[in-house]
Amino acid sequence: MARTTDGDGTPVPQRLLAAATRLFAEQGYDRTSVQEIVEAAGVTKGALYHYFGSKEDLLQEVYARVLRLQQERLDDFADSDAPVDERLRSAAADVVVTTIENLDDASIFFRSMHHLSPEKNKQVRSERRRYHERFRALVEEGQRAGVFSSATPADLVVDYHFGSVHHLSTWYRPDGPLTPQQVADHLADLLLRALRP
Amino acid sequence: MARTTDGDGTPVPQRLLAAATRLFAEQGYDRTSVQEIVEAAGVTKGALYHYFGSKEDLLQEVYARVLRLQQERLDDFADSDAPVDERLRSAAADVVVTTIENLDDASIFFRSMHHLSPEKNKQVRSERRRYHERFRALVEEGQRAGVFSSATPADLVVDYHFGSVHHLSTWYRPDGPLTPQQVADHLADLLLRALRP
Amino acid sequence: MARTTDGDGTPVPQRLLAAATRLFAEQGYDRTSVQEIVEAAGVTKGALYHYFGSKEDLLQEVYARVLRLQQERLDDFADSDAPVDERLRSAAADVVVTTIENLDDASIFFRSMHHLSPEKNKQVRSERRRYHERFRALVEEGQRAGVFSSATPADLVVDYHFGSVHHLSTWYRPDGPLTPQQVADHLADLLLRALRP
Amino acid sequence: MARTTDGDGTPVPQRLLAAATRLFAEQGYDRTSVQEIVEAAGVTKGALYHYFGSKEDLLQEVYARVLRLQQERLDDFADSDAPVDERLRSAAADVVVTTIENLDDASIFFRSMHHLSPEKNKQVRSERRRYHERFRALVEEGQRAGVFSSATPADLVVDYHFGSVHHLSTWYRPDGPLTPQQVADHLADLLLRALRP
DNA sequence: AATGAATGAGCATTCATTCAT
DNA sequence: TATGAATGAATGCTCATTCAT
Incomplete structure (x- = not known):
């Protein structure tokens, strides 16, 4: 040892x-x-x-770990061979559940990202973008297939959903009336309903 | 003078x-x-x-001013005598426009509130709640009238929308492709579409 | 008015x-x-x-008032036509009683005098000295008359007694077992006993 | 190193x-x-x-060191097997000499103790009390043995003497007419004379 | 005789980081 | 691989005093 x-x-x-x-x-x-x-x-x-080279490096490592985990899960859901609306619903619900299960990580993300130096900030943002784009691709796929309404640009739809995910760390309490899965189902449902043609 | x-x-x-x-x-x-x-x-x-008694008092004053303004606008929209879906749509779009017009205030809100001492935090949160409840009342009114779906608890609907409002300070750029009003219309539309019965 | x-x-x-x-x-x-x-x-x-010209002036005024009061009382006792041992006993006891009755003044005296500027400090000290010398004169008078022992220099005798007076603000408590007068009688008695030939 | x-x-x-x-x-x-x-x-x-955790901690350390030294010396004198009046005289004179030799410590003691926070003040006072009580025990022993007068409560006798010790930092000057030892002998003598039956 | 806004120098304390060992 | 003494710059805040009104 x-x-x-x-x-x-x-x-x-x-x-x-x-x-x-x-x-x-x-x-x-x-x-x-x-x-x-x-x-x-x-x-x-x-x-x-x-x-670690600095306190900031430590913060970046925290980010890197979270990003890696989330990207892996999203890829799994998106790569499945279920219909696109089911894939989107699963992915949208999953990110809610895993965010609730790691509320600490989420809090740090939305409150401390601006503490990174410009270069490191850029790096984290580009990994975030990769995640965002994978999610957006799902929406666009559904829109092209006519399963989802095209009334709203896909980018905006993704930001709409992720806004509510980020917001979880502000209001969600483990001792509240809803389980993480129930919250996830409701939020995914709202997204899918908003996308109805 | x-x-x-x-x-x-x-x-x-x-x-x-x-x-x-x-x-x-x-x-x-x-x-x-x-x-x-x-x-x-x-x-x-x-x-x-x-x-100002302290740096923290200064922060609280920033909050107090914003909260006062937002509450006034919401009350104006909610008190009008238009149909409930129009009132909700107007209020939902207005909060987006005014948030974009005061992105500084919004950034501070979602990144610095935890810097307030417990007592001041409590005070700000209770004013926030008042705002939240006014908005929720609109959703519940529509649900009772059958204009909106009751599939999702009104509280969650409100958090869904405000999540996207808070998120604006993360992604909105004045030089982007959409005007504030366009963004507001899209987001309000997503909310109303999600609430369709 | x-x-x-x-x-x-x-x-x-x-x-x-x-x-x-x-x-x-x-x-x-x-x-x-x-x-x-x-x-x-x-x-x-x-x-x-x-x-008042400054905060320090305020402090000096506090001193001036106390010094004036104490000097007046001492002069009264020293000028009486009782025997010298009785005059010393009365004066020694009186300063104890009036110090206890104005413990605030005493505390300030022994803790804050060094906060005065050199010139003001000098002035206060010279008034103190006048007081000290009047008291010493009583001791010397008794020593010359053979009523008091001359084993100890009169200066030292006076400092011995005033040390205990200053010390009062450290230990005296109004709710203690002794009244101010009892404390005064005991301390004056100790002084007179130490001076027995 | x-x-x-x-x-x-x-x-x-x-x-x-x-x-x-x-x-x-x-x-x-x-x-x-x-x-x-x-x-x-x-x-x-x-x-x-x-x-040091704070400026105040530094002050407390100054006190702690002085208290330790003084207590050790007092214990040595009080534990000797000389007659009680000699033990008291030695201890009374010794505290004068060591106080003069460390007038800085004494000044701090009588002017700065009230700058300690309540808890630390309490701690220092309790150590002071231990010292005071050891000294008082000597006086009481002599009173019980009939060597000292019992006219004055022992507590008051101790405060009388220590008042004069504290006072040293106010008037003693190294270039004055008396050596530290001479001052000590005079003050101890005054104490013993006051205690004569 | 009295106000109170404004100054500017000073204060105790914190902290990320370095480096000889 | 790890220690912990030491740095030095920065931070939020206090306060006696001034002065136009």
Whole structure:
């Protein structure tokens, strides 16, 4: 067993990433000090700077992990061979459920992205765009097939839906009346109903 | 009168509020220093603290002004005697247009609200709720009248729409292909289409 | 009735002096802001600076009033035609009683004197010295008459007694077991007993 | 080891403590800025806050060191097997000598203690009380043995003496006519004479 | 006699980052 | 691989004092 793990066996970089994610979500990026992160992870500052070049690098890693996960799930749904309306409904509902299950990640996304330096911001945005375009392609496919109304530009439809997804971290409470799946079904339903020809 | 205004004739508190609004939107609350604000407003720190108790008070004032304006507009639309679907469509489109026209305020709202202390946060949230409830009442009125589908709880419908409004500050660019009014019409249309029985 | 009094009829300068005395004693000179003083006195800053040149002037006035009172009392006792031991005992006990009755003044004296500028400090010290010398003269008179032991220099005897007087503000509590008069009698007794030949 | 010391080989925390002690005594706690302290110690602010949590912590450390030293000396004298009047005389004289030798510490004690937060103040006071009680026990022992008069409560006797000790920082000057030891002998003598039956 | 807006210098504290070990 | 002492610049805020009215 290498030195990079501690009592609990989790490697140091992952412990740092987990601690940072939780703290960034709870307090915001600027209000979380490097000292707090290393204390929560049970290591020292030197260790953090051994694995990450800066506090900002840590934030970017949090983003990278989330983006990778979301893109994988979207690709899976979009690549299935179900009818396009079912594929869109599944993907639209899934992003709601996984966002609720990782509300910390979502909070960080919509509140801390502007804390990245221009270059890193650009990189994250381009990965976001890839995600957005995959989703938009589904909408356009349905519009071309006449399954969805073409009254609204597909881009706007996607932003309409993702607006509500981002908004989840503002109002969703685990102890509220609806389960994540129920919320997801309702929101996907609203999207599909809005797209009825 | 001479003392409370400067070269441009605008009272000092309003100059400070305007400068703070712009800077909070551009850089975020934590990244904007009091020094930057007073320099942008052309006054000294002492003057700022003469009118505002703290940097946080300044942020709260920004919120208070926006909330007041939005509530007034919503009340006007909701109180008209047009049919309920027209009233909802007008209100839904209007909030989009005014949000786009004041994107700075919107950015601050969705990125900096968590920087308020618990008490102030509570106060702002309760005013937000009042706004939300007025909007929800419109949806419920239409559902009771059978004009709108009751498939989705009215609360969720409202959050669906406001998610897309908040999201505007993330993607809307003045030099994009759509005018504010066009965006507003499309988004209001999506809402009304989703509510078709 | 002039403008210098308010609802309660007390002239503004005296109200300021009383407020300052209380606040300086409670919080210390440096920790008391001019704003607090004027609020406690129910006037504005402009009024304070109309009557007093500076915050420091206010402190000096507090001193001046106390010194005047104490000197008057000491002179009365020292000038009586009782035997010297009785005169010393009376004066020694009286300064204890009046110090306890004005513990605020005493606290200020022993904690804030070093906040005066060199010139003002010098002036206060010279008035203190006059007081000290009058007291010392009583001791010396008794020593010359053989009523008091000459084993200790009179200066040191006076400092010994006044040390205990200054110390009162550290330990005396109105709700303690001894009345001011009892404390005074005990301390004067200790002084006289120490001076027995 | 190289890092924790500088040119003169004294560890940084001790250098800071020494500089703070001198400056607090000369100018008072509130009038001494953290900047002055670190400049006097030849380090930066960051270094100070690496070792001490706050300016107040620094003050408390000054107290803690003095209290420890004084308690040790008192215990040594009180535990000897000389007659009780000799033990009291030695202890009473010793506290005078060591106070004069550390007049800075004494000044801080009697002028800055009220600058501590309530909790820290309480802690320091309780250690003071332990010291006071050890001294009082000596007086009571002599009173029970009939060596000292019981006319005055022992508590008051202790406060009488310590008043004069505190007062030293007000009037004692190294270039005065009396050596520290002479002052100590006189003050101890006054105490013992006052206690004669 | 009194106001209160405005100043400007100063304050204690925080923090991401570096680097000798 | 990891430590932790040290840096140095920045931050929000306070306050005695001034002065046009």
